[in-house]
Structures are given as C-alpha cells and as structure tokens.
Amino acid sequence: MxxxxxxxxxxxxxxxxxxxxxxxxxxxxxxxxxxxxxxxxxxxxxxxxxxxxxxxxxxxxxxxxxxxxxxxxxxxxxxxxxxxxxxxxxxxxxxxxxxxxxxxxxxxxxxxxxxxxxxxxxxxxxxxxxxxxxxxxxxxxxxxxxxxxxxxxxxxxxxxxxxxxxxxxxxxxxxxxxxxxxxxxxxxxxxxxxxxxxxFNRPLSEPPLTPSTLLFDRAGMAGMRALVAALAGEAGLAPDRVADLRLATNEIATNAVVHGGEPAVLRVWAEPTGMVCEVIGTSVLTNRLAGLLPAAPTSEQGRGLLLVNHLCDLVHVHTTDESTTVRLHMNW
Known part of the structure; x- marks a missing residue:
C-alpha cells in the first residue's frame, strides 16, 4: 500500500x-x-x-x-x-x-x-x-x-x-x-x-452470539494476537485473511493501550459474512478524518488506522465521552 x-x-x-x-x-x-x-x-x-x-x-x-x-x-x-x-x-x-x-x-x-x-x-x-x-x-x-x-x-x-x-x-x-x-x-x-x-456516531449493535472476550494490556499483546489468529483460523477464515485481521486488530489494540488506560477489551465472533474483531479502549478518538488522509512521508504517526481501512472489509468506529470502540469486519 x-x-x-x-x-x-x-x-x-x-x-x-x-x-x-x-x-x-x-x-x-x-x-x-x-x-x-x-x-x-x-x-x-x-x-x-x-x-x-x-x-x-x-x-x-x-x-x-x-x-x-x-x-x-x-x-x-x-x-x-x-x-x-x-x-x-x-x-x-x-x-x-x-x-x-x-x-x-x-x-x-x-x-x-x-x-x-x-x-x-x-x-x-x-x-x-x-x-x-x-x-x-x-x-x-x-x-x-x-x-x-x-x-x-x-x-x-x-x-x-x-x-x-x-x-x-x-x-x-x-x-x-x-x-x-x-x-x-x-x-x-x-x-x-x-x-x-x-x-451517525451511533452505538454498535450487539453481536448475534456471545463473543470470545479478552482483557489485555501492553504485556498481553502477544496473547491477544494469538487469540485472534486462533479463533479466525478455527472459524475457517483463509490464512492470508487471518494474517490481515491479526495485523489490523494489533494496530487498533496498540492504539488502545498506548493512548488509553489499561486494560483494553477485545471481543471476537463469527457472523455469516465473516469474522469480526472489536477493540474497546478508554482513549477518545476526536479526529473525524483519522485513517482517511495520507500520512506525510516524514510523519511517524497517522498510518495505523489508514492501514486498517486498507486491510478490512468494513471498519466501524464509535466514540463516547469516555471510550472508543473499533469494530473490524473481515469477510470469508
């Protein structure tokens, strides 16, 4: 990209x-x-x-x-x-x-x-x-x-x-x-x-089935990635799509624990159209254009959500005064 x-x-x-x-x-x-x-x-x-x-x-x-x-x-x-x-x-x-x-x-x-x-x-x-x-x-x-x-x-x-x-x-x-x-x-x-x-910054609908849930902090990032890969692979997501979902979730999870209080929450579940990963953190995303504008070549920031939008089939972001929820869809 x-x-x-x-x-x-x-x-x-x-x-x-x-x-x-x-x-x-x-x-x-x-x-x-x-x-x-x-x-x-x-x-x-x-x-x-x-x-x-x-x-x-x-x-x-x-x-x-x-x-x-x-x-x-x-x-x-x-x-x-x-x-x-x-x-x-x-x-x-x-x-x-x-x-x-x-x-x-x-x-x-x-x-x-x-x-x-x-x-x-x-x-x-x-x-x-x-x-x-x-x-x-x-x-x-x-x-x-x-x-x-x-x-x-x-x-x-x-x-x-x-x-x-x-x-x-x-x-x-x-x-x-x-x-x-x-x-x-x-x-x-x-x-x-x-x-x-x-x-249109509306609360997201609840999953149709009880999701797998994990509380994680910076020390638990490896376990978080492993859980995403395992659940997506077991559900039948293609290996390259598993890798993309793991990478995208890692980007959002990293932002959640670096910019917000720890721990953050991961939820993962399968839907008829594909796998869904959701990260809930206590930081509040206020930039409406985050992930939509190219980052300057010299900038060390601004690429994470851009990469996520590139990899995923649908990305929902919902913010409140106290939290940000990012939901990632990866189709079968």
Whole structure:
C-alpha cells in the first residue's frame, strides 16, 4: 500500500454533487453528461460504480465526440485518441467505505497533480449491505472536509426510486448540489459535515452470539494476537485473511493501550459474512478524518488506522465521552 500525499500545484475547489436518477436511462444520461464535460475540458475521469453498470457506461462514453484539444492528456492503453476514462468496481474497491477517500479519491488526485479531475462515485446503491450504510453516509460527509480544497468534481448517483426517503434525505444533507432530471440546484438540506458525521456516531449493535472476550494490556499483546489468529483460523477464515485481521486488530489494540488506560477489551465472533474483531479502549478518538488522509512521508504517526481501512472489509468506529470502540469486519 502506497498512498502519497497530494501536492496541489494549482488552486481548485471541490464540487460535490448528487445525481438522483429514476431509471437506467436517467442514470446513463446523467453520468454521460458529467463525463462529457470533463473530457471536453481535458480532465482525467474516474468512474467508480458497481461493475454491472460498467458496460452501459462504457458504450455511452465511447459515443462521446472529444474535442481535439482534449487528447493531450494521459490516457489508458487502448483508448485511442480519447482522454483517460478509468472504471473501477465500487463493490470491490470500495467495499469498506473508509477506504474510498484515501485509496480511491486521493490516489487518483495524486496521479494528476497538475490538472482538475472528474470522478463518478456511487457508494450507496440498492443491494449495498445495510451494515455499511452509516459509514457510507459518514464517507459522503467527510468528502467535503477531506477534499474541500481539491480541484475535483465528484458526482454521486443515487437511485431515487429504489432507495428509501431517508437515504435520499441523507444524500441531500451531504451534497451541496443536487441534480434531478439534468437540472442542478443547491441542496436546501445540506448540513455541516461535522454534524452529519456526529449524527451517525451511533452505538454498535450487539453481536448475534456471545463473543470470545479478552482483557489485555501492553504485556498481553502477544496473547491477544494469538487469540485472534486462533479463533479466525478455527472459524475457517483463509490464512492470508487471518494474517490481515491479526495485523489490523494489533494496530487498533496498540492504539488502545498506548493512548488509553489499561486494560483494553477485545471481543471476537463469527457472523455469516465473516469474522469480526472489536477493540474497546478508554482513549477518545476526536479526529473525524483519522485513517482517511495520507500520512506525510516524514510523519511517524497517522498510518495505523489508514492501514486498517486498507486491510478490512468494513471498519466501524464509535466514540463516547469516555471510550472508543473499533469494530473490524473481515469477510470469508
């Protein structure tokens, strides 16, 4: 994993829009219009949506006539004279909402340090696991904080028919601009990103079964790691995934005992989708962007939660005035 902090070489400001589409044609038209505007301005384009959408979007984009001035930019092999349009499967690359900002958005910005970029990002769609939804809403709000000064235009499609009214209202609260039937307008429901993030800082549900529990301190870290590996291996998690879960849990556990009082609490259990490890410590995480921004090359801190977001399929963080709970999901 290499995430390089972006050195912005010219001024720019984020434009963060929600596209409310009602059917497939509306979806393709809205995305195509957004991409076409980027290609006309020689802006590299990244499309991060569920893979079943890729074919229709590729066909629509291939039909776009690109002005000659727009071809003198980096382009993907096989794209001929068209500026770069890259497609990424959100269901895979963005399965952990906490990895979208550092691993997808910041990474694409870092590849293009001298030009504005244009990105389609669909973090919430019908069929997305409900357990990830709070983190997805927090992600959308945090985009406005993490990338607010970046030269980027970001379009987030939302299915206005299949998604319920609460989801659409949450989208309006996290996007300054809304697009309906091709018409952009300011969002009357747009709220403070900090307030939205805090509103979704909700207590986590209790495990479906009684978890294995361990109190540990700094001297007990080796035993903690061994327990995670043993329980995950016995449950059938693949060896490489066991190693990733052990490493991720160790990062969170280390923070818990170094920055909080000892002991901390480890809970481990299996769910139908995979293994879950939870660490509860007495330190309070106050940085809303922790684990979402690349660490400076000279910094000795700021990489632990970033690594955890890279390794895990879902990461929940819940804070109170007295504690921080971090729950790690590793799928089978």
């Amino acid at each position: 290499t995430i390089v902090p972006r050195a912005v070489s010219r001024s720019g400001a984020l434009r963060h829009e929600a596209l409310f589409y009602r059917d497939d044609d509306d979806y393709v038209t809205g995305v195509r219009t957004f991409v076409e505007a980027g290609l006309a301005s020689a802006e590299p384009v990244l499309v991060v949506v569920p893979e079943p959408r890729h074919e229709a979007l590729r066909r629509a984009v291939e039909a776009i006539a690109v002005p000659r001035h727009a071809v003198e930019v980096p382009r993907e092999a096989g794209d001929g004279d068209k500026p770069e349009v890259r497609y990424v499967d959100m269901a895979t690359a963005g399965r952990n909402p906490g990895w979208i900002i550092p691993g997808i958005l910041h990474a694409f910005l870092a590849e293009h340090p001298t030009t504005r970029v244009r990105i389609v990002v669909e973090p919430i769609w019908p069929g997305r696991a409900a357990v990830a939804y709070p983190r997805c809403v927090q992600h959308e709000a945090l985009v406005n904080l993490a990338l607010g000064d970046e030269p980027a235009s970001i379009l987030c499609p939302y299915d206005a028919v299949a998604l319920n009214a609460d989801v659409i209202a949450d989208a309006a609260s996290t996007h300054p601009v809304l697009i309906r039937a091709g018409v952009p307008q300011g969002s009357a429901g747009y709220g403070s990103p900090e307030a939205v993030v805090d509103a």
